[in-house]
Amino acid sequence: MDDTILDISHASKRFGRFQALDDVSLSINKGEVYGLIGENGAGKTTLMRLITGLSPIQEGTIRLMGHTIGKDSRILSRIGSIIEAPAAFKKLTVSQNMELTAIQHGLTDDKAIAQTIDFVGLNEKAKTRAGHLSLGQRQRLGLAMAILTRPDFLILDEPINGLDPGGIMEFRTLLDRLNKERRTTILISSHILSELYLVSSRFGFISHGRLIKEVNKDELDRINQNGLLIDVDQSSRAAMILDRRGIGPFQVLDDHQILIRQENLEPGPINRLLVQEGILVNQISQQKGSLEEYFTDLLNKDSQESRKQ
Numbered sequence: 001m002d003d004t005i006l007d008i009s010h011a012s013k014r015f016g017r018f019q020a021l022d023d024v025s026l027s028i029n030k031g032e033v034y035g036l037i038g039e040n041g042a043g044k045t046t047l048m049r050l051i052t053g054l055s056p057i058q059e060g061t062i063r064l065m066g067h068t069i070g071k072d073s074r075i076l077s078r079i080g081s082i083i084e085a086p087a088a089f090k091k092l093t094v095s096q097n098m099e100l101t102a103i104q105h106g107l108t109d110d111k112a113i114a115q116t117i118d119f120v121g122l123n124e125k126a127k128t129r130a131g132h133l134s135l136g137q138r139q140r141l142g143l144a145m146a147i148l149t150r151p152d153f154l155i156l157d158e159p160i161n162g163l164d165p166g167g168i169m170e171f172r173t174l175l176d177r178l179n180k181e182r183r184t185t186i187l188i189s190s191h192i193l194s195e196l197y198l199v200s201s202r203f204g205f206i207s208h209g210r211l212i213k214e215v216n217k218d219e220l221d222r223i224n225q226n227g228l229l230i231d232v233d234q235s236s237r238a239a240m241i242l243d244r245r246g247i248g249p250f251q252v253l254d255d256h257q258i259l260i261r262q263e264n265l266e267p268g269p270i271n272r273l274l275v276q277e278g279i280l281v282n283q284i285s286q287q288k289g290s291l292e293e294y295f296t297d298l299l300n301k302d303s304q305e306s307r308k309q
């Protein structure tokens with residue numbers, strides 16, 4: 001059976017003369033949590049709006065579970081989304097908002113509403129108006145409305161914006177449960193990259209409307225290994241010294257830099273060893289690889305390449 005939930009092929013979108021999305025192709029498989037990363041204005045929301053049929057695609061195709069968006073929109077009933085702000089009516093209570101969502105989807109199962117309110121932990125607020133909920137509770141109501149029909153695919157545009165650390169953790173637990181217990185596939189964007197790292201199994205990086213890189217979490221962890229970065233006058237000679245002492249594994253990055261891929265290594269003894277052997281040590285720093293650093297490096301490389309062209 002084909003495990004592809006979303007297949008975007010050469011999607012482009014312009015607003016007037018502005019190219020918001022430029023030839024984007026990506027696919028997401030069942031069970032994945034795909035983290036979409038990009039600076040402000042990169043095109044993340046635009047892409048999500050195309051996928052959910054909120055905005056028409058101009059070039060390319062988007063297939064959801066085998067159905068082409070635009071031609072056959074029935075498949076949209078199998079996806080849930082929070083795009084921009086959750087769409088709850090402020091004057092209606094939590095339960096009433098859920099009832100309205102049920103009516104919109106033609107859902108007649110009353111138990112589903114109670115189960116979903118319970119799932120997101122809003123039991124005590126069921127009779128509270130949405131306008132009187134805290135931001136974190138409102139986000140949870142938004143999630144409840146999005147998952148009421150038990151969608152196969154959930155699209156979340158910056159769902160943790162403005163939440164406090166506790167709220168972020170609760171939201172993460174909910175997403176984890178949805179993904180593990182219901183095998184819901186998730187596409188999520190956020191500027192809080194440390195959080196996105198925790199929830200996602202794969203990442204796509206968008207810049208100026210182009211998908212510049214995709215990487216899965218294992219690959220990212222391999223690239224981003226922590227260690228000691230040493231800057232010396234001659235990296236090849238320093239490498240021989242480290243090798244003789246059995247220190248490593250390490251990687252010679254260029255004529256001056258070596259990355260010793262070992263966590264919690266003290267810089268002092270390494271410094272003393274190299275200096276005793278006549279190596280000039282300019283700097284030793286702890287290297288902590290993060291999704292944030294990876295993204296910043298990618299953007300730098302991309303803008304250098306764009307300048308060359």
Ligand SMILES: Nc1ncnc2c1ncn2[C@@H]1O[C@H](COP(=O)(O)OP(=O)(O)OP(=O)(O)O)[C@@H](O)[C@H]1O
Nearest residue numbers: 015016018020038039040041042043044045046047
């Ligand atoms: N309806 C529209 N008309 C004109 N321009 C638009 C429209 N919608 C989006 N844009 C432009 O397209 C670009 C991409 O916007 P989009 O909202 O997709 O970015 P984003 O990656 O979600 O950014 P952010 O992280 O700030 O939410 C922006 O420059 C935006 O101004």
